[in-house]
Amino acid sequence: MNFGGLQKNSLIDFPGAPAAVAFAQGCGWACPYCHNSRLIPDRCESPISAEDVIQFACQRPPRARNLVVSGGEPTRQPDLPEFLRVARQHSLRLKLDTNGSNPHMLQQVLDHGLVDYVAMDVKGPLPDYRRYSGKRECAPTVKESIHILKSSRIPYEFRTTVVPNLHKTTDIARLAQSLEGGRVLYLQPFRAQHALAQSLRNSPEPTPAMLQEFCDVAKRFIPVKIRS
Numbered sequence: 001m002n003f004g005g006l007q008k009n010s011l012i013d014f015p016g017a018p019a020a021v022a023f024a025q026g027c028g029w030a031c032p033y034c035h036n037s038r039l040i041p042d043r044c045e046s047p048i049s050a051e052d053v054i055q056f057a058c059q060r061p062p063r064a065r066n067l068v069v070s071g072g073e074p075t076r077q078p079d080l081p082e083f084l085r086v087a088r089q090h091s092l093r094l095k096l097d098t099n100g101s102n103p104h105m106l107q108q109v110l111d112h113g114l115v116d117y118v119a120m121d122v123k124g125p126l127p128d129y130r131r132y133s134g135k136r137e138c139a140p141t142v143k144e145s146i147h148i149l150k151s152s153r154i155p156y157e158f159r160t161t162v163v164p165n166l167h168k169t170t171d172i173a174r175l176a177q178s179l180e181g182g183r184v185l186y187l188q189p190f191r192a193q194h195a196l197a198q199s200l201r202n203s204p205e206p207t208p209a210m211l212q213e214f215c216d217v218a219k220r221f222i223p224v225k226i227r228s
């Protein structure tokens with residue numbers, strides 16, 4: 001695995017416990033609101049090895065031996081399953097963050113019980129996905145990944161970064177409808193400061209009232225929580 005960053009401790013990224021967060025380098029998409037754009041290129045100046053990530057996570061106190069594999073997009077790297085397998089052998093508890101672009105690998109990871117939890121971004125209504133991902137033809141893979149998670153026994157969440165300039169109430173309703181029957185959807189606010197698209201850097205962030213309105217609309221289809 002090729003990692004471009006390691007956050008040594010996070011209290012918000014792993015359900016119910018502190019965790020280290022390793023950021024896989026490289027992403028095939030270009031979401032205009034991406035706040036981790038330095039992770040989009042396949043190469044970075046100071047890569048961190050898989051061995052270093054696992055070694056660091058293993059040195060944490062027992063209750064905190066939790067590792068989030070985030071990105072970039074981890075499922076673009078063919079050796080993700082092997083990395084997770086080795087991490088498992090070291091008794092790490094594992095969470096995968098994914099944009100759902102590689103359903104085949106997601107299925108493989110779930111089938112082999114390589115993670116304890118998955119968080120998948122669902123960025124907007126599927127027919128309009130290019131607007132949110134900056135990438136053509138990605139909706140079918142996202143749709144397949146949604147289906148895989150809904151059918152999975154491993155705990156998971158869907159999550160949507162709410163961008164006022166990109167999401168209207170009807171968009172959230174259509175998005176949530178595609179998740180009907182799913183476990184939970186988290187709505188989280190967009191942060192303008194480091195957005196990939198210059199045009200969004202000074203755009204408004206969602207207000208609490210907007211998040212609540214979107215929550216009320218979406219919960220007709222799926223349980224919804226707001227993450228601040």
Ligand code: SF4
Pocket residue numbers: 027028029030031033034035036037039040071072073099133
């Ligand atoms: S926000 Fe979009 S572009 Fe940025 S890492 Fe995630 S999927 Fe890739």
